[in-house]
Amino acid sequence: MNTNRLSKEMQSALIAQMTKEASAAQIYLSLGIWADDQGYGGIANFLFRHANEERNHMTKFMEYILERGGKPRVEAIPAPPAEPKSLTECFNRVFQHEVDNTEAIYNIVNLSMKEQDWATWNFAQWFVKEQIEEEKLALELIDKLKIAGGDKATDESLFNLDKALGEADDEVSLAREATAENP
Numbered sequence: 001m002n003t004n005r006l007s008k009e010m011q012s013a014l015i016a017q018m019t020k021e022a023s024a025a026q027i028y029l030s031l032g033i034w035a036d037d038q039g040y041g042g043i044a045n046f047l048f049r050h051a052n053e054e055r056n057h058m059t060k061f062m063e064y065i066l067e068r069g070g071k072p073r074v075e076a077i078p079a080p081p082a083e084p085k086s087l088t089e090c091f092n093r094v095f096q097h098e099v100d101n102t103e104a105i106y107n108i109v110n111l112s113m114k115e116q117d118w119a120t121w122n123f124a125q126w127f128v129k130e131q132i133e134e135e136k137l138a139l140e141l142i143d144k145l146k147i148a149g150g151d152k153a154t155d156e157s158l159f160n161l162d163k164a165l166g167e168a169d170d171e172v173s174l175a176r177e178a179t180a181e182n183p
Contacts, residue, residue: 003069007115011070013108014061014120020104021058023077025051027097030080031090040087040158042166047094049168057127064123086151087158088142095138102131141165 006014032047065072084090105127112121144164148157 004071005068005119006065006070007117010108010111010115010117010120011065013111014065014070015073015075017104017108018058018061018065018072019075019077020101021054021061022074024097024101025054025058026077027080027093028054031084031093034083035087035090038087040162042162042164043087043090046165046168050094057130060126064120068119087145088151091138091141091145095135095142098131098134098138102135105131 004011028047028051032044032051035041035047036044062072081093084093105124109121109124109128112118112124144161145153148154148161153161
């Protein structure tokens with residue numbers, strides 16, 4: 001008896017998102033390595049923590065597919081893009097990446113509505129909320145850098161920005177501990 005409660009199309013979309021989250025983790029890891037190499041240890045630590053969060057999101061998708069009787073696949077991910085040339089480019093990439101991820105989540109929501117797969121629709125709502133927070137965080141990075149002076153910021157301003165991001169909340173919950181109320 002087939003116990004998979006996901007359509008083929010939905011399972012494929014969820015696997016694609018699982019892969020997208022794995023790719024995101026690598027992108028943030030790569031940006032963190034670049035930031036550390038530039039002497040921005042606090043920004044690097046912030047990006048490394050974000051890489052862990054993306055891996056947790058990947059795991060959350062994998063666990064959901066399994067819970068619904070599906071079979072997740074680990075797929076190859078592309079190498080991260082070339083290193084950014086500046087903090088502005090780095091933070092703009094973070095924002096654009098989050099916007100792209102939001103669109104991918106919306107596609108899953110739309111497919112779940114089309115298929116009347118309310119379990120997946122409900123599951124995806126956690127990610128809808130998460131993406132609001134992720135885009136806001138990325139915009140705050142861009143704004144903080146602009147306030148500091150952008151690419152022409154003083155060393156003191158960049159030092160303070162780096163320090164603030166290094167001291168940012170370090171609580172990345174595990175995917176299995178996340179709920180709709182507590183992403």
